[in-house]
Each structure stands twice: as structure tokens, then as C-alpha cells.
Amino acid sequence: MSEISVPQKFRQGEGVHIALIGMSGAGKSFWSKKMEDQGYRRYSCDDMIAERLGPELQKNGKTTLNLAKWMGEPYAKDYPEAEALYLELESAVIAQICDDLEHCSQMDKPVVVDTTGSLIYLKKTLLKRFRNLTRTVHLNLPEEKHEELFEAYLLDPKPVIWKGKYLPLQGESPQNALSRCYRELLSFRNERYDLNSDIVLDYSFHHCPDTGVKEVLESVGKRSKS
DSSP states (O other): OOOOOOOGGGSTTTSOEEEEESSTTSSHHHHHHHHHHTTOEEEEHHHHHHHHHOGGGGSSSOHHHHHHHHHOOTTSTTHHHHHHHHHHHHHHHHHHHHHHHHHOTTOOSOEEEEOOTTGGGSOHHHHHHHHHHEEEEEEOOOGGGHHHHHHHHHHSOOOOOOTTOOOOOTTOOHHHHHHHHHHHHHHHHHHHHHHTOSEEEOHHHHTOTTOOHHHHHHHHHHOOOO
């Protein structure tokens, strides 16, 4: 594939940087890495969180899998403590990225931020600051894909912040409760992602085999959320 030049509109001082938001598995890492190949400076929030947790979470495999093992399922005894620490570190990571974007006026590369699925739980002041510095792009997942996403979550676990959305029914097995509550969590989050985005890219577009990074960047540059 031939390389494309980074659009001038995305350079520091002449446009905006990009933040990809959405549920884990939506394609944020895929597209942010494609943009990195085209000259963007990439921030991976999960990698930055893992780095703050310690070197053991950066070794032996995927960062997201190691984070998922560390965090555990929502019914695990130590989950609430891990969830709170993860969110605290996520806030610190987003604040660091904001500092970089505000103070590095000579930055010669546009930035793409591969956010976590729990970005929407940040304090409103921090989220507003972050959104003022980036163009926030929601990679939408339609409801009919929620079952597929849950199956992918079981096969390739990722850290999930539940924030009280794991509510098993009386007599319900942990596995059945996880399946039901995960779908409810997806629906809840999709609405919040839409509310906190500048642009929504439809699943049919960002998962189409014919869509390349050039088309995604052009769409981000031209479109605004109605």
C-alpha cells in the first residue's frame, strides 16, 4: 500500500488531533496503529496505564490481556479495588496527554489517542479539557454486533470498568449474569460515547474491507456530527 502524507489540517496549530473512542473491540487500536504508520504520534492509554502499574504488566503477551487478568471479573473479591485504581491511573494518563498537547507547541507530528472504553467515566472537567484538544471520533458498534463483541471478549479478555452495571439476578450464574450485563453495559456506553464525540463513524464504514486509513482520515477531516 502506498503511503499518504499527513493532512496539513491535523498539524499542531493548524487543526486538531484525533481521539478514538468506543468500546474495547471497536477498532480503536487497529485504526490508531494505521494512523501511526502514516506519521501520527500514537498514545495507547492501556499501555500507559500498564506502565504505571509496573513492568510485570508489560511483559509476556498483550497489554490488554495482562490488564484483564490483573483486574479480574466484576464478581471477583478484589475487583472494586482494581477498578478504582485503574480509573485513577486513567485520569492521570489523560491529564499527561493533555499536558503534552498544551505545552508542546513545537510538536511536529499530529497525534492520535487510542483511548480506553472507560474514558466516559472521567471527571467532566478533565473530559472537557481533553475534548478541547482533540477531535473525538466514536467508532460505533450497532446493537446487532453486541453478541459478537461479547464472544470476542470471552476469547480475548480486556479490562472492563463496570461502574455498578454488573447486577446479577437472584439465582443467576456468574456466567449468565456476565453475558446479560455486558450487553446492557454496551448499550449504556454507546449512548455516552455518542454524547461525548465530535464525529460518529458507522460500523459499516470503519469495518468495511474497502475502507483504508486514507478514507478514515478524510472522513474525520470533513465530517461533523449532526
